[in-house]
Amino acid sequence: MRSTPKRLIVALAASCAFVIFYLTWSAGEDRSSFSFRDHNDAVLKGRRQAIEGAFQHAWDGYSEHCMGHDSLHPVSNTCDDDFGGWGATAIDTLSTAILFEKEDIVRQIMIFISKLDFAKVTGGSSIQLFEVTIRHFGSMLSAHDLLHGPFSHLVNDKTLRESLYTQMVSLGAALSCGFSTPSGIPRNWVDPTKCATDDGQSNTVAGAGSLILEFAKLSEITGHQLYVELAKRAEQHLVDPHPVEMMPWPGVLGSFVRVADGQLMDMKGSWGSLADSFYEYLLKAYIYDSKAYAPYLERWKLAADSTIRYIASHPYGQPQYTFLPYWEGKKLFNAMDSLSWFAGGNFIQGGMITNNQTLIDFGLSIADTGGAMYQMTATGLGGEFVVWTDDCNDGFREQFHLEDCHANNSIQITGAEFKLRPEVIESWYYAYRATKNPKYREWAWSAYRAIERVCKTGSGFSAISDVNAPNGGKKLDQMESFVFAEIFKYLWLMHLPDHNADFHMQDSRTGEHNTWVLNTEAHLFKVAGPPV
Ligand SMILES: *[C@@H]1O[C@H](CO)[C@@H](O)[C@H](O)[C@H]1NC(C)=O
Numbered sequence: 340m341r342s343t344p345k346r347l348i349v350a351l352a353a354s355c356a357f358v359i360f361y362l363t364w365s366a367g368e369d370r371s372s373f374s375f376r377d378h379n380d381a382v383l384k385g386r387r388q389a390i391e392g393a394f395q396h397a398w399d400g401y402s403e404h405c406m407g408h409d410s411l412h413p414v415s416n417t418c419d420d421d422f423g424g425w426g427a428t429a430i431d432t433l434s435t436a437i438l439f440e441k442e443d444i445v446r447q448i449m450i451f452i453s454k455l456d457f458a459k460v461t462g463g464s465s466i467q468l469f470e471v472t473i474r475h476f477g478s479m480l481s482a483h484d485l486l487h488g489p490f491s492h493l494v495n496d497k498t499l500r501e502s503l504y505t506q507m508v509s510l511g512a513a514l515s516c517g518f519s520t521p522s523g524i525p526r527n528w529v530d531p532t533k534c535a536t537d538d539g540q541s542n543t544v545a546g547a548g549s550l551i552l553e554f555a556k557l558s559e560i561t562g563h564q565l566y567v568e569l570a571k572r573a574e575q576h577l578v579d580p581h582p583v584e585m586m587p588w589p590g591v592l593g594s595f596v597r598v599a600d601g602q603l604m605d606m607k608g609s610w611g612s613l614a615d616s617f618y619e620y621l622l623k624a625y626i627y628d629s630k631a632y633a634p635y636l637e638r639w640k641l642a643a644d645s646t647i648r649y650i651a652s653h654p655y656g657q658p659q660y661t662f663l664p665y666w667e668g669k670k671l672f673n674a675m676d677s678l679s680w681f682a683g684g685n686f687i688q689g690g691m692i693t694n695n696q697t698l699i700d701f702g703l704s705i706a707d708t709g710g711a712m713y714q715m716t717a718t719g720l721g722g723e724f725v726v727w728t729d730d731c732n733d734g735f736r737e738q739f740h741l742e743d744c745h746a747n748n749s750i751q752i753t754g755a756e757f758k759l760r761p762e763v764i765e766s767w768y769y770a771y772r773a774t775k776n777p778k779y780r781e782w783a784w785s786a787y788r789a790i791e792r793v794c795k796t797g798s799g800f801s802a803i804s805d806v807n808a809p810n811g812g813k814k815l816d817q818m819e820s821f822v823f824a825e826i827f828k829y830l831w832l833m834h835l836p837d838h839n840a841d842f843h844m845q846d847s848r849t850g851e852h853n854t855w856v857l858n859t860e861a862h863l864f865k866v867a868g869p870p871v
């Protein structure tokens with residue numbers, strides 16, 4: 340008889356657990372890939388520790404073999420100076436190392452930065468304004484904000500803090516040399532020794548239009564308006580573009596802008612390479628300073644609206660998925676490069692900021708398409724290029740030797756490399772923040788495990804040749820600095836508890852406000868205007 344109450348308690352406990360289980364289960368919609376290990380704090384912490392371990396592994400490889408060079412080739416353990424030899428990987432890693440509170444790495448990088456001479460360029464005499472701005476400069480500016488904010492306990496050495504500031508200003512001054520052109524549209528190649536540019540006739544839309552966050556931040560920190568004025572003058576040509584007939588649709592541009600007069604030069608464009616972060620920064624500049632850049636948000640909304648109305652494309656048999664084709668004039672081509680996938684997150688972020696569910700849903704359908712693309716390969720990772728058909732035309736069927744189109748063959752990966760690009764995972768981060776649907780965390784975790792499985796080398800993580808081969812094919816011996824700045828950071832942020840950090844993307848729809856915004860290389864900037 341004494342055992343009855345005990346059994347009763349067990350039975351009650353079991354039914355209670357079942358109710359909780361059932362309630363949790365029915366709260367989510369798409370649980371297909373979600374194993375019922377819930378995302379409690381212990382699970383999340385375990386995952387973050389794994390991600391930090393991978394970060395440490397890659398850092399150890401880079402710093403052992405190539406400290407101070409731009410990147411490590413993680414198969415041959417040779418070094419590259421493809422960004423002028425200022426230690427692109429070391430500097431690009433700084434903001435992530437701060438976020439992970441890796442004190443030793445932070446110190447090592449700050450000592451390295453304090454000794455850098457920005458007048459010395461390796462392998463030529465010029466550096467690229469765009470790349471160095473978003474990577475090196477962005478990371479140093481972010482480090483400044485983080486070390487004066489939530490991570491102020493991390494570096495006590497006053498000399499190191501001061502030299503970060505001095506070096507940040509001297510890098511800003513060197514980069515400013517790029518803007519001395521008749522129109523203010525910068526040229527992309529800058530010789531910091533002579534403070535001169537190349538004599539190129541054009542710059543890309545992304546190259547001229549993704550500098551505003553970084554230069555505004557330097558002006559904010561130093562109190563000197565000069566920097567932000569340079570970036571604003573360049574940006575103005577794109578915010579108020581001319582000739583207007585060169586815009587295929589309202590707010591949508593081609594890829595090149597003329598240095599002589601700031602005029603648009605072509606009508607071939609996309610949300611991918613050459614233009615991507617121009618659209619991204621229209622929104623992010625507004626998040627950074629909602630008072631100063633409200634007109635940029637209007638331009639972003641215009642481009643977003645045109646994209647939904649005129650550009651978006653859905654693969655045959657899968658209307659729930661959305662791709663972004665590239666355009667030549669008003670003609671669309673159903674191919675998408677890997678960089679374009681950031682757009683999913685950008686639409687979601689813009690939708691949250693402006694409280695517009697249409698924009699959020701559109702962004703989610705892009706993020707979900709990224710999920711489908713990752714899941715259709717043997718490695719579980721997406722490729723560099725993807726094409727699709729929306730109408731099952733003859734050309735598509737002939738190209739891929741298809742009898743007929745189905746939901747399962749209307750999407751084809753045509754560039755099978757995986758170059759450790761972060762854009763799909765970045766979009767999942769925003770998708771998760773908007774929906775809290777655990778499937779996005781699961782997808783990110785699966786991608787992480789796939790990267791561990793097929794990209795890992797003795798000294799880091801390598802790009803691979805074939806996402807459709809179970810082992811990833813050949814290791815391409817490349818590990819760009821964005822692996823440190825973006826891949827590890829987005830994976831980690833996705834596994835940080837929901838209400839744990841004000842640098843998370845916040846949900847404006849529920850009255851939360853964003854006090855941080857990520858630059859296009861995922862470096863965190865504290866906002867300057869009224870938070871939105
Ligand atoms: C939300 O965004 C869509 C797509 O751009 C647009 O058509 C609609 O007017 C927006 N809604 C509001 C209330 O602004």
Ligand SMILES: *[C@@H]1O[C@H](CO)[C@@H](O)[C@H](O)[C@H]1NC(C)=O
Binds near residue numbers: 745746748
């Ligand atoms: C693709 O779909 C068609 C039609 O539904 C089906 O006959 C075929 O078996 C499917 N192929 C694969 C590989 O799933």
